[in-house]
Structures are given as C-alpha cells and as structure tokens.
Amino acid sequence: MASLAAPKTTVDTDVVVKFDKVNKYFADLHVLQDVSLEVRKNEVVVLIGPSGSGKSTLLRSINHLETINSGYIYVYGRMIGYYEKNGELHEESEKNIARQRAEIGMVFQRFNLFPHLNAIENIIEAPMNVRHTPRPQAIADAERLLARVGLADKRNHYPRQLSGGQQQRVAIARALAMKPGLMLFDEPTSALDPEMIGEVLDVMKELAGEMTMLVVSHEMGFARAAADRILFMDEGKIIEDTTPDELFTNPREERTKAFLSKILH
Amino acid sequence: MYHFDWPLFWKYLWPGTALANPLIRNGLIVTIAVSVIAQALGVVLGLFAALGKMSKFTPLRWLGDAYPGVPILVEISTFNPIRWLADAYIWYFRGTPLLVQMSLLFFGLGVTHIYDFPDIHFWFMTISGAIQAGTLALGVNEGAYMAEIVRAGIEAIDVGQMEAAKSLGMSFAQAMRRIVLPQALKVIIPPLGNEFNNMMKTTSIMVVISAADLFYGYTQVNATIFKPFELFIDASLYYLALTTVWTYIQARIEAGLGERKTEIKTVGMFQRVFAKGGH
Numbered sequence: 001m002a003s004l005a006a007p008k009t010t011v012d013t014d015v016v017v018k019f020d021k022v023n024k025y026f027a028d029l030h031v032l033q034d035v036s037l038e039v040r041k042n043e044v045v046v047l048i049g050p051s052g053s054g055k056s057t058l059l060r061s062i063n064h065l066e067t068i069n070s071g072y073i074y075v076y077g078r079m080i081g082y083y084e085k086n087g088e089l090h091e092e093s094e095k096n097i098a099r100q101r102a103e104i105g106m107v108f109q110r111f112n113l114f115p116h117l118n119a120i121e122n123i124i125e126a127p128m129n130v131r132h133t134p135r136p137q138a139i140a141d142a143e144r145l146l147a148r149v150g151l152a153d154k155r156n157h158y159p160r161q162l163s164g165g166q167q168q169r170v171a172i173a174r175a176l177a178m179k180p181g182l183m184l185f186d187e188p189t190s191a192l193d194p195e196m197i198g199e200v201l202d203v204m205k206e207l208a209g210e211m212t213m214l215v216v217s218h219e220m221g222f223a224r225a226a227a228d229r230i231l232f233m234d235e236g237k238i239i240e241d242t243t244p245d246e247l248f249t250n251p252r253e254e255r256t257k258a259f260l261s262k263i264l265h
Numbered sequence: 266m267y268h269f270d271w272p273l274f275w276k277y278l279w280p281g282t283a284l285a286n287p288l289i290r291n292g293l294i295v296t297i298a299v300s301v302i303a304q305a306l307g308v309v310l311g312l313f314a315a316l317g318k319m320s321k322f323t324p325l326r327w328l329g330d331a332y333p334g335v336p337i338l339v340e341i342s343t344f345n346p347i348r349w350l351a352d353a354y355i356w357y358f359r360g361t362p363l364l365v366q367m368s369l370l371f372f373g374l375g376v377t378h379i380y381d382f383p384d385i386h387f388w389f390m391t392i393s394g395a396i397q398a399g400t401l402a403l404g405v406n407e408g409a410y411m412a413e414i415v416r417a418g419i420e421a422i423d424v425g426q427m428e429a430a431k432s433l434g435m436s437f438a439q440a441m442r443r444i445v446l447p448q449a450l451k452v453i454i455p456p457l458g459n460e461f462n463n464m465m466k467t468t469s470i471m472v473v474i475s476a477a478d479l480f481y482g483y484t485q486v487n488a489t490i491f492k493p494f495e496l497f498i499d500a501s502l503y504y505l506a507l508t509t510v511w512t513y514i515q516a517r518i519e520a521g522l523g524e525r526k527t528e529i530k531t532v533g534m535f536q537r538v539f540a541k542g543g544h
Contacts, residue, residue: 065428102434112429116447126433
C-alpha cells in the first residue's frame with residue numbers, strides 16, 4: 001500500500017497518465033524504482049528495454065492488474081486503484097476499480113480472446129454486460145470495429161479458427177468496443193509469426209493520433225512510424241525518454257546503445 | 266450344495282416381474298431421483314466451496330495496518346473467514362465416513378428434536394424423512410468432493426482470461442460467471458460424470474436409515490423370503506445397469522463437448538443420447 005501523503009490531484013487535463021515516484025517490488029526484486037512519467041493526450045509512447053526491465057509491470061499497473069507498493073498513478077487526473085482517506089491510501093473497492101478499467105483498453109501478448117465466444121460475441125461481451133448497451137447497438141458497433149480491423153468476414157469465427165494476427169486484431173477491436181481514450185498494448189506482436197506482425201501494426205498505426213497509446217514493443221519500424229516518444233527502461237527505471245529520431249541517431253546512455261545494437265542487429 | 270433358485274432369480278431380475286413389486290419399482294425411482302438431486306446439491310455446494318477457497322476476503326486487515334508491530338495482530342489480520350469455512354467444510358466431510366454423517370444427521374438430529382425430518386407430502390407422492398436426510402447427507406458430502414473438482418476446473422483456465430475480462434471492466438463475479446466458469450465446465454464435466462456414477466452406487470448406504478431405495482427394496486423382499494444370494498445378485502445387476510447406461514450417456518456428452526461448437530447441430534436430447542454413430 002502506498003503510504004506517502006497524497007499530493008493534490010493533477011489539474012492539467014491534457015495529462016492522461018501520470019506516474020509519481022512509483023515503486024513496486026516482487027518479493028526482493030525492485031521492479032519499478034521511483035518511476036515518474038507523464039503521458040499527454042493522444043501521445044503514442046513506446047516502451048522498450050531488456051526483459052525483466054519492468055516495462056510490462058509499468059503498463060499493467062496503469063489498469064491495476066499489478067498493485068504498487070508506493071507512489072501514485074493517475075489516469076485522467078484520477079488516482080488508479082487507491083483512494084485517499086485521512087492522509088492514507090486504501091485500495092479501491094472492486095466495483096470502482098472495474099469502473100476505472102472500463103475506460104482503459106488493454107491488448108495482451110497472448111491475445112486472451114474468450115475461446116468459447118466467437119469474434120462478434122467477444123467484442124459485444126463487455127459493452128453489453130458492463131455498459132449495458134442494447135444488443136443490436138452493440139452488434140452494430142462491433143461489426144463496424146471488425147470492418148475497421150479488416151475482419152468483417154470473420155464475424156462468426158471462433159478464436160481457434162483464426163490466425164494469430166487475426167486473433168490479435170479481434171482483441172484490439174474488443175478493447176476498442178469500450179471506447180477507451182487510452183490503450184495499453186503489452187507486447188502485442190511478440191507471440192505472432194513474422195508474416196502476421198505487419199497486419200497488427202497497421203491497425204495500431206491507424207489508431208495512433210486518435211487516442212493515447214502506451215505500447216510495450218520491440219518493433220522499431222512501428223516506433224519510428226507512429227511513436228511520439230520512446231522510453232528506454234532498464235532495471236526498473238526509465239533510463240531514456242526521447243523521440244524515436246533522437247533515440248536511433250543519438251542515444252545518450254551506454255545501456256541504450258548496447259540494447260539497440262542487440263535488437264537492430 | 267446350495268440349490269440356486271433360478272425362477273426366483275429371474276423373477277426379481279426381469280423388469281416385467283421385478284418392477285411389479287412396488288418396493289423395487291419405487292426403490293429404483295428413489296435411487297435415480299436421490300442420485301440426481303444429491304449430485305445437483307453437491308455441484309452447487311462444491312461451486313460455493315471452491316469459490317470460498319479462492320476468496321481474498323480479509324475483513325480484519327485493518328488490524329495489521331493499525332498495529333504493524335504486533336505479530337499476533339498481524340497474524341489475525343490475514344484471517345479469511347470465508348476460506349476458513351470452506352476449508353473446514355471440506356476437511357470434515359472428506360475426513361469422516363458418509364455412513365456416520367448420515368446417521369448423525371438423521372438419528373442425531375431426530376433424537377435431539379433439532380429437526381425430526383417429517384414426511385413431506387407433495388402432489389401425489391410422499392417423501393419420507395429418511396429419504397430427505399439421506400439426500401441431504403449425500404449432497405453435502407458430495408459437495409466437499411466437488412469443491413476440489415470445481416477448483417481444479419477453474420484453475421485450469423489461463424489467468425489471462427480473468428485479466429482480459431477485468432481489463433474490460435468486468436467484476437470478478439461477472440468474469441467468473443461469463444468467462445471462466447463456462448470454460449471450466451469442459452474440464453469439470455468428465456470427473457463430474459464419474460462422481461455421478463459413484464453417487465448412484467453410494468445411495469445404497471441409505472439402507473442404514475431405512476430410506477426406501479432400490480437396495481432397501483431388495484432387503485425387504487429378502488426379509489420375507491430369505492434368498493439373499495439370488496436377490497442381491499439381482500440388486501447388483503440393477504445397479505450395474507444404471508451405471509452402464511450412465512457411462513454410455515456420459516461418453517455421448519463428452520463426445521459432444523469435444524466437438525467444435527460451430528459444428529454442433531440442433532439435435533434433441535433423445536437423439537443425442539441414443540442415436541447410433543456420429544451425427
């Protein structure tokens with residue numbers, strides 16, 4: 001539980017995600033070390049770094065799939081996962097956490113589509129049961145989203161009948177169905193065969209500019225084309241926070257250079 | 266040399282003659298009905314016990330937060346009453362004989378007049394107190410076993426499913442009901458079928474509280490004509506028929522589960538159970 005006295009909520013409404021000295025431990029492992037960060041509206045931020053550097057943990061703490069040990073995380077100026085009472089932080093009720101998560105889209109490395117539901121059912125599940133959207137409306141929205149990710153003809157296909165790239169595109173449509181202003185992508189193409197990576201990245205590029213995006217990915221082509229900022233993380237810290245151009249032409253830190261030389265070959 | 270009474274053996278085996286005896290006819294109905302109801306009760310209790318074991322409810326957590334320096338309070342603060350209840354339930358009902366549980370429930374509650382298990386008159390039939398107590402004991406006992414089966418089913422589902430559901434704003438209960446449990450059902454159904462098979466045989470111990478099931482019917486016939494060898498072979502063959510038919514039904518159900526959902530045609534229950542070959 002975060003224990004410091006909470007500062008006043010941010011008033012800058014353009015700041016969508018704000019980390020204030022966030023710390024997180026897995027037993028003795030200090031996975032997030034005093035992380036502070038601001039992401040502005042419609043920014044596309046790509047997180048890179050070696051495995052175990054804390055980038056997925058950072059992303060997952062934004063919708064409280066990971067708890068934090070100290071510090072504050074705000075989304076749209078509202079503290080995530082905790083509330084303040086008498087100068088102390090308490091974990092939010094399940095209902096309020098769910099309400100906060102509904103505003104934040106998330107795409108997973110392993111897709112995590114619901115295998116017992118077909119594509120359209122996967123997409124309408126949350127709008128109907130969380131937002132209580134009437135079924136015809138939810139279906140109309142879902143069909144539009146499926147068309148948008150290029151899968152209008154896969155409407156009644158079950159996840160197992162779709163390729164990895166198609167599953168991930170359905171998963172993106174599923175997240176978009178909740179009309180989030182913020183989307184989190186946790187290594188969305190790492191589990192895909194090389195020939196399917198492009199189709200997923202194309203969908204993501206199209207979303208860039210329409211919404212705030214945080215993307216954990218080593219796809220440098222995507223970062224170059226779509227990212228406004230790149231964060232390089234190592235050992236639980238943000239080592240470098242810069243633009244793609246700067247990072248590729250003129251990385252400041254030795255660790256960044258060493259890492260880039262490994263992934264860019 | 267024992268003289269095997271063939272005519273009697275056939276009389277109490279052949280359904281046309283055996284089921285003419287109301288003790289055996291009603292006993293067979295009771296055995297099937299009690300099995301189904303007790304198993305259903307077991308599934309419901311097992312589901313609650315499994316969820317109880319997974320509960321993260323610690324109402325005394327504030328004690329540890331308020332007095333982090335006092336070890337006993339920190340220890341108490343992790344107490345989870347729901348999990349404790351589920352654990353105690355499973356521990357007791359798996360750790361003691363069903364025969365004893367059933368006797369305790371029926372005779373024990375009866376003698377103390379906590380509950381006398383009066384007969385229930387319902388529509389055209391009468392459900393005896395012994396049958397009520399027997400069904401209850403079987404179901405509560407079964408729940409303790411179903412709890413582990415349900416829990417294993419839930420735990421077989423990738424945690425990513427729960428995370429995906431939560432990331433979409435679903436509550437734990439919603440995610441369980443709509444996403445995890447429907448998938449866990451596929452894992453739960455095969456062992457559930459085996460449990461039901463056991464249940465049909467285990468109902469026979471209700472004879473200890475004189476609940477009029479199939480076995481009781483045969484013991485009553487035996488009490489008048491004393492032919493235990495012939496009659497109990499007949500009784501065993503009736504149980505064998507029940508479990509064999511069920512094994513066949515179970516195989517059909519599991520075959521249906523394995524099919525791709527999109528390929529399942531709308532066939533009636535009868536066709537599904539008894540149709541020869543694939544659909």
